[in-house]
Amino acid sequence: MTLSVSFGGLRSFVEVGRQGSIKRAAGELNVTPGAVSQQIKALETHFGVRLLDRGTREVRLSTDGLRLYAKIAPAFEQIDDAVQLFDGRRPGPETLVISTVPSFAACWLASRLGRFTAEHPRIEVQIETSVQLADLSGGSTDVAVRHGSGSYPGLDAIRLFSPQLIAIGSPNLLTDGPVPSPADCLRYPLLQDRDRTDWSIWLEANGVKASQSAVKGPSYADDALLVQGAIAGQGLAIVRNVYAASALVAGRLMLAIDAPVPTPAGYFVVTRPDRMNVPKIAAFRHWIMREAGVA
Known part of the structure; x- marks a missing residue:
């Protein structure tokens, strides 16, 4: 049976559900917010239901939107995971997206990254900074370094050091x-x-x-x-x-x-357990643990 719904539209819908924002979803997909909005409206027209409750600054999935998201989001996660398995085999460079807090990036990580790229020249590092832990369940973030208690339910966290x-x-x-x-x-x-x-x-x-x-x-x-x-x-x-x-x-x-x-808190390298062995993530985890003196 031929799928009559746009695959790209479904991908945009899932990303809006993950991000809670059309603008952020567009950023993850490298398209314009207008393109994402048009794709969502096309889906709503196709299904004859409202998928999003649109607010001033954010959007939420409607009741029908939640039902659709629950069915298709796991499938897109499986697709993303399957693609990641082959990232390390591509002939060209691959991108490793690291999320951390601005101070740690500026004062500790940035000055050391040259050693990582020298060891792994095919991995292009992209640093993203935010105060909150990035959503590792989807989107582009591969690994995070965070300061806290180490309690990150559903994620693997290794203590690097306590300041x-x-x-x-x-x-x-x-x-x-x-x-x-x-x-x-x-x-x-x-x-x-x-x-x-x-x-x-x-x-x-x-x-x-x-x-x-x-x-x-x-x-x-x-x-x-x-x-x-x-x-x-x-x-x-x-x-x-x-x-x-x-x-x-x-x-x-x-x-x-x-x-x-x-201080009782520490710095932790945080990843999804099912992605720990993705080559680029495993390489970074090993490197940063060695830099911190715990490997």
Whole structure:
């Protein structure tokens, strides 16, 4: 029996269901949002039902849309998985899409990726950054590196390392060298994280009762920017040691005091269990574990 429904239309519908957005689905499919909308409308005309409930900023699957999605989405996942099995055998380059948080990409991953590409010249790395864990159940993301507890239901997560909170500052600000005690950091301008909590956590872990002054100062939503503010001499900062390591080695930053505080969370490389052995993913997992000293 010949399929009278457009395969591309069904693919677009599944991607809209995964992404919850016509615009994001279009990005994944490398087409325009208008093309995706037209394909969905053609499906709705063909089936005689409404497949999407369209809102101002997002779309949701209608009742009929959910029924259709439940039937065809697994089939497209099987197709994607089957294609991935042969990616490593293609004569040309293949793309590995890595999702991580902006700070980790800027301060740790980017400077090391040259070693991965030297080992695997046929794999073209694409870094995507977001605060939330990327949807590994579909779409283009192959592997993620995330900071958290390691609890990612349905996914395989391997701990790479657990960071420490350290106090840093520019040598131009700390002209007299490291401060004598953690409490002496409060004599300097302080730079804050997004939630204005890290200074209080660090001080109290070092036996200093945090005062109101511990939460004052400009705040940065991203730790990479916080590090840059400290390098510029704007104040002292509390950051995870992984983000300041290269600047410390280069002498652009120094420890305000050698009093690191361990953190319970860690950095994890996260993948789908059924895709762990895809050659490009297995290669990256092995490489990053070796870089982190756990392989």
